[in-house]
Structures are given as structure tokens and as C-alpha cells.
């Protein structure tokens with residue numbers, strides 16, 4: 267027998283609801299459901315098979331495909347450049363308060379543990395206490411921070427850190443940037459300028475796993491600089507994690523890590539299977 | 548765009564002379580979409596749309612009111628049930644030495660909002676004191692001090708003090724002795740899964756006995772808003788809500804759930820990173836934003 271559009275409508279409506287309740291953005295939820303409907307309408311299904319289970323397997327495959335798209339090993343990329351004697355720079359960008367500064371500290375520690383030499387650029391020259399916060403984190407893990415004064419040009423700080431790294435044989439430069447609203451044209455332009463000037467090897471988007479539909483808008487606008495991947499934070503707050511799906515779908519790039527707490531070891535590689543199981547009932 | 552679709556559906560309804568059931572259903576579907584996009588709780592959206600639809604179909608059109616105006620009024624009334632009040636108020640301190648405790652999830656905007664609130668009251672002639680009782684986040688006191696500095700708002704804190712309860716108590720005592728009108732206490736971010744931090748918050752609250760506990764909620768929060776706010780409400784008596792970051796693309800629908808979970812009114816909204824980017828909550832404007 268074949269599965270009809272009518273069968274699918276009811277089953278997919280329930281799946282769309284579970285996507286929405288898991289914080290997958292409305293736009294992405296609708297796109298996923300429409301793609302599934304096209305894919306499955308008229309599909310042959312065994313006489314003894316359960317239609318709902320048949321669709322569930324297809325949903326799992328689709329979600330996994332989105333999350334595994336362009337998956338890569340960031341440490342492999344860093345190692346390639348280190349072997350070639352080149353420094354590897356990473357800019358961390360995102361909306362206000364998502365966990366950029368803390369994620370940089372965690373990632374920096376991860377790199378130190380793997381034997382890399384790291385320096386951090388304090389390119390958030392705007393927010394009160396940002397330079398002190400970053401410097402204290404860096405001090406705790408034993409990484410040098412390149413900083414200028416508040417009000418300095420963020421691009422200049424990043425450029426300075428990269429020059430410093432080249433001169434001192436540092437392997438990796440991590441660039442902390444100010445939180446910014448995707449709706450603030452000036453701040454989005456400032457970020458584009460930093461990327462032009464510093465030309466980082468990677469641009470990582472840091473998103474809050476508790477955020478709802480705004481995360482889709484953020485992912486879209488921040489994609490203008492060409493993102494290479496994302497980090498999803500505050501997963502320990504028991505967020506469902508649907509934001510990962512929105513971000514992956516919209517940016518076409520993988521979630522690299524998840525933030526699972528406020529400690530320096532609370533950064534884990536992202537596992538698509540874990541998320542799919544969380545989202546689907 | 549969605550707001551285009553919504554206003555298009557409304558226009559069709561205005562043109563229709565009688566109650567067109569299909570037009571109402573179409574409009575309710577568009578309202579559902581707008582509310583979901585605005586991060587209103589999924590179950591609440593469906594509950595609301597059922598109520599809106601049945602009221603739109605069954606209620607007699609009041610004299611002098613168009614069908615479109617009537618439906619908008621219904622939507623507004625249904626949403627207002629969650630907001631505590633339907634008028635914009637300024638919420639000024641009603642006694643000397645009023646103590647307000649600022650709580651919320653990591654990164655929601657507590658420290659920034661504490662400074663904004665201090666400036667808001669200072670501008671209106673009140674003597675304000677700010678206590679930095681976040682002993683966890685590196686540079687927390689420095690952030691608060693720098694943010695409040697250019698307006699000469701006094702900030703009490705000690706980056707070397709690890710006991711947040713002691714710090715909160717001493718800070719409140721310090722400003723009560725200075726006869727401040729209002730004392731704002733900033734605390735570390737925490738969420739409901741961090742039992743130790745939730746217990747710390749309870750202890751701070753029991754020690755300084757605040758006149759008001761304000762939950763600072765990130766305007767971008769999605770479907771977790773209700774259960775997260777509930778976590779705070781179970782631990783302490785939340786007296787008010789401030790929704791931040793509404794200058795982003797988020798419409799703040801999660802704030803409705805937070806209000807429902809805590810039973811507390813939304814008093815202010817944050818609209819940017821500057822110290823003056825705070826406004827008293829305006830329910831009418833909030834609802835019209837939710838609807839796109």
C-alpha cells in the first residue's frame with residue numbers, strides 16, 4: 267500500500283508540534299515538515315508496517331542529515347595549519363549574553379590540554395567589564411590576553427593578537443567579540459569589518475540553547491560573514507536543543523560543541539543522535 | 548511577511564459584511580502563526596486561538612465597532628489575562644529603603660538591568676544604592692561598577708568576597724544606613740537545574756528580606772520560559788518581571804509564560820545595551836508586537 271498525503275498530514279502535524287515545543291524555529295519546522303511530505307507522499311509502505319513508525323524513521327533520518335551536514339573535526343583543521351607552521355585564528359560571534367567569552371575560555375583550555383600554544387584577543391572593547399572578565403578567565407587557565415583600552419577598534423585588537431602570535435610561534439588565536447543584536451546595522455557592520463581585517467580561519471557562532479525563534483533570525487544575519495560552525499550553550503539548563511536544528515539548517519554548518527555548564531571543562535563535542543532523541547518523543 | 552498576511556486577513560474581514568466563518572478561521576490561523584513566531588508557549592497558543600475563535604464567532608458585534616476592531620480587542624483581552632495589568636505604569640518606590648533582589652538565568656541581563664533601573668530611579672529624584680552580590684562570575688563587580696560609574700551611582704561590592712550572602716547583607720546594611728530610597732541587589736545567574744545556586748538564592752533572599760524579587764528574563768527565551776520561571780517561583784516569591792533584549796528580533800512571547808508561572812506582573816522592558824535603554828512595560832504595545 268502507499269502512504270497518502272492525508273495520512274501524512276495528521277502524523278506530520280504531531281511531529282511539527284514536537285519540533286516547535288523543542289524550540290525548533292517555526293520557519294525551520296515548517297520547511298522540514300514540507301520536505302518530508304514531498305519525500306514521503308506516495309511512498310510504498312509494507313502491508314504490516316505502522317504508518318506512524320514509518321514516518322518517524324524518515325523524520326529521524328531527515329533531522330540527522332541536517333545535523334550531520336558538512337560535519338568536520340576542528341582539531342584536524344588546527345593541526346593541519348600547525349604542521350604547516352601557520353597560526354590558526356577563530357572569531358567567536360553572537361547575540362548578547364549567549365556565552366561567547368565563557369566558551370572561549372573553555373575552548374582555550376581544551377587546546378592547552380591538547381598541547382597547543384594559545385593567545386586570546388580581547389576584541390570586545392565596548393561592554394562594561396568585558397576585558398576584566400576575559401582577563402580573569404584567561405588567568406585562571408593560563409593563557410595570555412592581547413588587549414587595548416575600552417573604545418579601541420576591535421579589528422585592531424584582533425590584528426594585534428594575530429601579529430603577536432606570528433611573532434611568538436603561537437598556534438591558535440581566539441578572538442572574543444562583543445555581543446550584538448542582529449538588528450543593529452552598525453554593530454553587524456563592525457563585525458564584518460573585524461572579519462575583513464583579521465581574516466580569521468574560522469568564524470564560530472555562539473547561540474543560546476534556551477532561545478526561541480530569534481535564534482533563526484540571528485543565524486541568518488550572522489551568516490553574512492560566512493560561519494564555519496556553531497556552539498550551543500546552556501544545554502545544562504535542560505533546554506530541548508531545537509535551536510541546534512534551526513542553526514544547522516539555516517547556516518548549513520554543523521554544531522561543533524555544546525556548553526554544559528559554567529566550568530572550564532563544560533564543553534562537549536556535539537552528538538546529533540543525542541539531540542534527535544531529545545526532540546522526538 | 549507574516550504581519551503582511553495578518554493585516555491582509557484583517558483587511559478581508561473588514562470588507563466582509565457578515566461573520567464569515569472561514570475568514571475568521573483564516574485570521575485565527577494567522578494569529579496562531581504570529582504568536583508562535585513570537586515565542587508564546589505552544590499549548591497556550593492553541594488554547595488562546597480556541598478562545599479567540601469561539602468568541603469571534605459567538606459574540607455580538609458591539610455598536611460602533613468594526614468586525615476587525617472587535618477581533619483585535621478579543622485577542623488583546625485574551626493575552627492581557629497573563630499580563631497582570633493593562634495599563635502602563637511607572638512603578639516608583641513606595642517606601643524608604645526599598646530592597647529589590649534581581650534574579651534570573653545566566654546572561655539574561657541582570658547586571659545591565661540593575662544599572663538601568665538604578666539610573667531610571669535616579670533620574671526621577673530617588674537616592675539609589677546598588678549592591679554587587681555576584682561572587683561567581685569573573686569581573687562581575689567590575690562590570691557593575693563601570694556601568695554605573697558615569698552616572699555616579701554608588702556600587703557596593705568586594706571582588707575578593709566569596710560569600711554572596713554576607714556581601715548582600717553588608718551591602719543592604721550599608722545603603723540602609725545611608726538612607727537610600729531604593730537598594731538594588733545584583734546576583735549571579737542561575738537556572739533551575741543548579742540546586743546549589745538555587746539554594747544560595749533562597750539564602751540571600753531569607754537574609755536580606757527583599758521588598759521585591761525581580762525576575763530578569765531574556766526576551767529571546769523560547770518554549771522553556773514557563774518551566775524556567777516556575778523553577779524560580781518555586782524557590783522564592785517573585786514579585787515582578789523585567790523582559791530584556793526586545794531590541795533584537797525576539798518579540799518576548801516567553802515573558803507571558805514567565806508571568807503566568809510566577810503570577811508576577813511585567814514591570815519594565817530592556818531595549819538595548821545603554822543605561823537608559825529601559826522603559827516601563829506597555830501591555831498594548833507588547834501585544835501589538837506579538838501579533839507582528
Ligand SMILES: Nc1nc2c(ncn2[C@@H]2O[C@H](COP(=O)(O)OP(=O)(O)OP(=O)(O)O)[C@@H](O)[C@H]2O)c(=O)[nH]1
Nearest residue numbers: 362363364365366367368445500525526527653654
Ligand atoms: N549554565 C551555563 N551557563 C553558561 C554556559 N555558557 C556560558 N554560561 C554563563 O552565561 C553567562 C554569560 O556568559 P558570557 O560568556 O559572559 O556571555 P557572552 O556571550 O560573552 O556575553 P556578552 O559578551 O555580554 O555578549 C555567564 O554567567 C556564563 O557563566 C553554559 O553552557 N551553561
Ligand SMILES: Nc1nc2c(ncn2[C@@H]2O[C@H](COP(=O)(O)OP(=O)(O)OP(=O)(O)O)[C@@H](O)[C@H]2O)c(=O)[nH]1
Nearest residue numbers: 362363653654655656657658659736792817818819
Ligand atoms: N541588545 C540588548 N542587550 C542587552 C540588553 N540587556 C542586557 N544586554 C546585554 O546582554 C549581555 C548580558 O548582560 P548581563 O547584564 O551581563 O547579564 P547577566 O544576567 O548579569 O549575566 P550573568 O551575571 O552572567 O548571569 C550583555 O552584553 C548586555 O550588554 C538589552 O535590553 N538589549
Ligand SMILES: [Mg+2]
Nearest residue numbers: 366367390445
Ligand atoms: Mg562576552
Ligand SMILES: [Mg+2]
Nearest residue numbers: 657658681687
Ligand atoms: Mg551579571
